[in-house]
Amino acid sequence: QDALQDDLTNTLVQQCYQSQHTIQRFVETAGDNEAMLLEALTVNDEIQKVLSRYEEMKKPVAPAHAEQEPLAIPIAAEAEHEDATAVGSEEALVRKPAGSRAKPDGDDGMLDDLDEMIFGKKGGDSSSSQEDADGAQKQDMKKDDLINL
Secondary structure, eight states: OHHHHSHHHHHHHHHHHHHHHHHHHHHHHOTTOHHHHHHHHHHHHHHHHHHHHHHHHHSOHHHHHHHHHHHHHHHHHHHHTOOSSSOOHHHHHSOOOGGGSOOOHHHHHHHHHHHHHHHOSOGGGSOHHHHHHHHHHHHHHHHHHOOOO
């Protein structure tokens, strides 16, 4: 709280407000210069974030602390009494390991189709021309692996 009252902080806050007005004039006069307009708007957003954070920190600490304590108690109590069968919002977002996931019967075909579109046909399902091309590639790779002396 004391740091918010020192001269350096007050000077920096005043400079932020002055810079914000200067940037607003840049935006008004930028015209068709999109690069300057984009940069000015970006800097303006950053200054606004800094000033907002300063204003939040400047608020009295005691009332905010008193309001936060009651909010923390119900959340903790709710977590203790959560039903084992109910899925919390956080648990729904956590990805379960592959072995523990239940696989619906209807989705297997769709996943196979998706795999086929991404990776091509599986070994047993591929056509003979595809197998010939794969065999030729494997032969070339084997030749590259050999070291001739």
